[in-house]
Amino acid sequence: MVRPVIALDADGVLLDYHLAYAAAWERAFGSHPEERDPQAYWPMDRWKVPKLRLWRRSRFRSEFGELFWSTVPPLPGAIEACHRLRDAGYDLVCVSALEQRYEAARLHNLRALEFPIERVIATGHHEMARSPKADAVEAIGAEVFVDDYLPYFRGVASHIHTALVLRAPNGSPNIGPEMVLASSTHQDLPDFTAHWLSR
The missing domain is CATH 3.40.50.1000 (HAD superfamily/HAD-like)
Structure with missing residues (x-):
């Protein structure tokens, strides 16, 4: 049937995804981000994180690989x-x-x-x-x-x-x-x- x-x-x-995003931030930069708005739809608005430029953006993006998507x-x-x-x-x-x-x-x-x-x-x-x-x-x-x-x-x-x-x-x-x-x-x-x- x-x-x-x-x-x-x-x-x-x-x-x-929000919790995984915060964990990726901590792996990249060594500290867990503070929560800004628990009712935010997008993770960059939920967590108190700055806009990233150049190498810091590249460093953060490097965390979104096999480890990230499997955990x-x-x-x-x-x-x-x-x-x-x-x-x-x-x-x-x-x-x-x-x-x-x-x-x-x-x-x-x-x-x-x-x-x-x-x-x-x-x-x-x-x-x-x-x-x-x-x-x-x-x-x-x-x-x-x-x-x-x-x-x-x-x-x-x-x-x-x-x-x-x-x-x-x-x-x-x-x-x-x-x-x-x-x-x-x-x-x-x-x-x-x-x-x-x-x-």
């Missing part, structure tokens, strides 16, 4: 939410706007954390009229696509339920006329899961 598929974004839905911590309740979905009969596939060379690192990360996810599709990131994730989500026959970045719903087929995780509101791109692209909105993955399984 073919199980229905739910496509899940990683950073902001399954994994805490991002989980968001609260995300692992349990995925197990609930899996136990309810769904196959879960991670569709991430990540460079393809880090696809295996992301899968290793999810497996190490015991997410019930056996496949990662890395689409890369492109700001276009059609989301780079749209083709991947349709190709796997997803019934639902869960993401925390509204522009990634651009071009997704209308028969796919698009669930938007709102999370931190300050500076969020999840506003405006494109909100019509979201079939439903949720504070986090556990909130989506409770909603979806209670239908």
Whole structure:
């Protein structure tokens, strides 16, 4: 029997990119950044960090390699939410706007954390009229696509339920006329899961 598929974004839905960003900063510069705004959508706004130039920017970027993408911590309740979905009969596939060379690192990360996810599709990131994730989500026959970045719903087929995780509101791109692209909105993955399984 073919199980229905739910496509899940990683950073902001399954994994805490903000904490990983702070850890990368500490590895690069020797000190953990202070928190400025816990409700900030973007990590550079959440943490009290300066804008980087030249070699310091290069030094920080060097931290975003295999180690980074294989050790991002989980968001609260995300692992349990995925197990609930899996136990309810769904196959879960991670569709991430990540460079393809880090696809295996992301899968290793999810497996190490015991997410019930056996496949990662890395689409890369492109700001276009059609989301780079749209083709991947349709190709796997997803019934639902869960993401925390509204522009990634651009071009997704209308028969796919698009669930938007709102999370931190300050500076969020999840506003405006494109909100019509979201079939439903949720504070986090556990909130989506409770909603979806209670239908």
